[in-house]
Amino acid sequence: MKVLVGVKRVVDYNVRIRVKPDGSGVLTDGVKMSMNPFDEIAVEEAIRLRERGVATELVAVSIGPQAVQEQLRTALAMGMDRAIHVDTAEALQPLEVAQVFKALAEQEQAQIVLLGKQAIDDDANQTGQMLAALWERPQATFASAIEINGNTARVTREVDAGLEVIEVDLPAVITTDLRLNEPRYVKLPEMMKAKKKPLDVKPAAELLGAGTPRLQLGTVRPPAARGAGIKVKSVEELVAELQNRGLI
Numbered sequence: 004m005k006v007l008v009g010v011k012r013v014v015d016y017n018v019r020i021r022v023k024p025d026g027s028g029v030l031t032d033g034v035k036m037s038m039n040p041f042d043e044i045a046v047e048e049a050i051r052l053r054e055r056g057v058a059t060e061l062v063a064v065s066i067g068p069q070a071v072q073e074q075l076r077t078a079l080a081m082g083m084d085r086a087i088h089v090d091t092a093e094a095l096q097p098l099e100v101a102q103v104f105k106a107l108a109e110q111e112q113a114q115i116v117l118l119g120k121q122a123i124d125d126d127a128n129q130t131g132q133m134l135a136a137l138w139e140r141p142q143a144t145f146a147s148a149i150e151i152n153g154n155t156a157r158v159t160r161e162v163d164a165g166l167e168v169i170e171v172d173l174p175a176v177i178t179t180d181l182r183l184n185e186p187r188y189v190k191l192p193e194m195m196k197a198k199k200k201p202l203d204v205k206p207a208a209e210l211l212g213a214g215t216p217r218l219q220l221g222t223v224r225p226p227a228a229r230g231a232g233i234k235v236k237s238v239e240e241l242v243a244e245l246q247n248r249g250l251i
């Protein structure tokens with residue numbers, strides 16, 4: 004069983020995001036970039052599926068400029084078998100990313116496409132769902148447990164009311180939630196070995212579907228600065244202050 008895993012390069016979650024002065028996006032020059040945390044969970048889960056004897060070939064896919072190969076090498080060092088870099092200088096929108104994954108899922112005859120529930124840069128949470136629609140296959144989003152039995156996946160989903168268990172026929176799209184697993188650390192020797200694993204480059208234009216991008220970015224603004232707090236000396240003073248501000 005072949006598993007395709009999405010690996011997006013994003014600003015590292017520890018970095019304090021700074022917005023460009025002209026409001027056209029966030030600054031990325033000289034900023035630490037990493038694999039999207041939900042994608043690290045997807046890579047880990049794919050490796051565990053192989054360790055359990057379910058998956059046989061694991062392919063990491065990243066769409067973006069040459070620099071995304073850094074994250075693909077990390078995925079290979081974690082244990083993925085091979086990688087595909089879908090080359091584009093443009094930042095593709097979720098619908099276009101879904102088109103690329105659909106084309107690859109068909110070319111590769113993938114049984115599972117494992118994506119993050121969202122990329123932490125744009126927080127779109129759209130790609131998995133759009134891919135399922137385009138590919139005309141089932142989706143199991145926000146997975147916190149995955150069990151494969153023959154041609155079906157039994158997926159526990161994190162929903163508002165608690166946990167929901169669904170079964171989907173394969174091939175299917177599964178998106179990962181935070182509690183699915185804890186990704187392994189990569190050791191230096193594995194990083195060295197990963198350099199020898201296959202990494203193919205394909206131009207995005209070969210895989211994109213028809214249609215023009217539908218989203219237009221307006222402006223990006225940083226959150227309003229928070230005012231300084233005050234210190235109170237007693238509970239009475241705290242209550243009086245809260246009353247003053249109309250909060251109680």
Ligand code: AMP
Pocket residue numbers: 008009010011012039041042064065066067095097100117118119120121122123125126127128129130131
């Ligand atoms: P989004 O819908 O943008 O929040 O992204 C959801 C998931 O789609 C991510 O966690 C990735 O698994 C996948 N994805 C989105 N953009 C890319 C990309 N440029 N390269 C690889 N995977 C991506």
